[in-house]
Amino acid sequence: MKYADYIEMKIPAKPEFVGITRLTLSGIASRMGFSYDTIEDLKIATSEAITNAVQHAYKGEEGEVLIGFSLHQDHLEVVVSDNGNSFDFEETKEALGPYTEKSVEFLREGGLGLYLIETLMDEVKVHQNKGITLFMTKYLEGEQVERDAETIST
Amino acid sequence: MNISIDVQEQEQQTTIKISGEIDAYTAPKLRETAFPYTEKKETNLVIDLSEVSYMDSTGLGVFVGLFKSLNANDGTMKLVGLSDRLKRLFDITGLADIMNINSGSEGGV
Numbered sequence: 635m636k637y638a639d640y641i642e643m644k645i646p647a648k649p650e651f652v653g654i655t656r657l658t659l660s661g662i663a664s665r666m667g668f669s670y671d672t673i674e675d676l677k678i679a680t681s682e683a684i685t686n687a688v689q690h691a692y693k694g695e696e697g698e699v700l701i702g703f704s705l706h707q708d709h710l711e712v713v714v715s716d717n718g719n720s721f722d723f724e725e726t727k728e729a730l731g732p733y734t735e736k737s738v739e740f741l742r743e744g745g746l747g748l749y750l751i752e753t754l755m756d757e758v759k760v761h762q763n764k765g766i767t768l769f770m771t772k773y774l775e776g777e778q779v780e781r782d783a784e785t786i787s788t
Numbered sequence: 789m790n791i792s793i794d795v796q797e798q799e800q801q802t803t804i805k806i807s808g809e810i811d812a813y814t815a816p817k818l819r820e821t822a823f824p825y826t827e828k829k830e831t832n833l834v835i836d837l838s839e840v841s842y843m844d845s846t847g848l849g850v851f852v853g854l855f856k857s858l859n860a861n862d863g864t865m866k867l868v869g870l871s872d873r874l875k876r877l878f879d880i881t882g883l884a885d886i887m888n889i890n891s892g893s894e895g896g897v
Binding site: 649653656674677678684689732734741744746749 | 811812842845852873877880881885
């Protein structure tokens, strides 16, 4: 966390503000040098996290979602936090994943959000307290390769 | 940062062209507009996504809902004009194996 630049925004827990966060994120990520495709991945993962907070955490009540961006030299950490009524993250995650069921009538209509977050980000951590805080990390491509190479050589 | 939905009803098929972003805010609007067409018997629904600049799981959820409704009413659904980005979203969620998806728009619209 040391030496990172930090940007924070707080939005009302309403779906119409999710897109505004995407605009901010695009600006930050492109400034850091992320590729077009990675920026799109970041936009989806972050939107999913905020959408979760908006839809599950408050259930129609007024609330706010806090979004923090930690800009590190080799990675970006996005933190999405709500202080609403949390759902059981692990339990929810267990029940989700890609579609494998071929029978159309049993297809789920929601719940892909967490799966996409885990698929599109490099690291995801959850802190569950009064609400849910999601920490999502994405490495700049070159750095990621180097990091992997180091891990292999040791 | 909005969505526009254009519906064209023809004899053989109904085409819905979506432009803009599909997210938590616009997905309900899309569902509302498109769903009634899926409840008619034997509808061939073509959804043109070539002008969609952003989509996440809320959009996938809408398409799953439409797909299920069409199936229940002996209809079909075809998604056309998907960018590589959108195609990838359907691939990693496993929906590409279940739905009829064509990247690049079909002729004869």
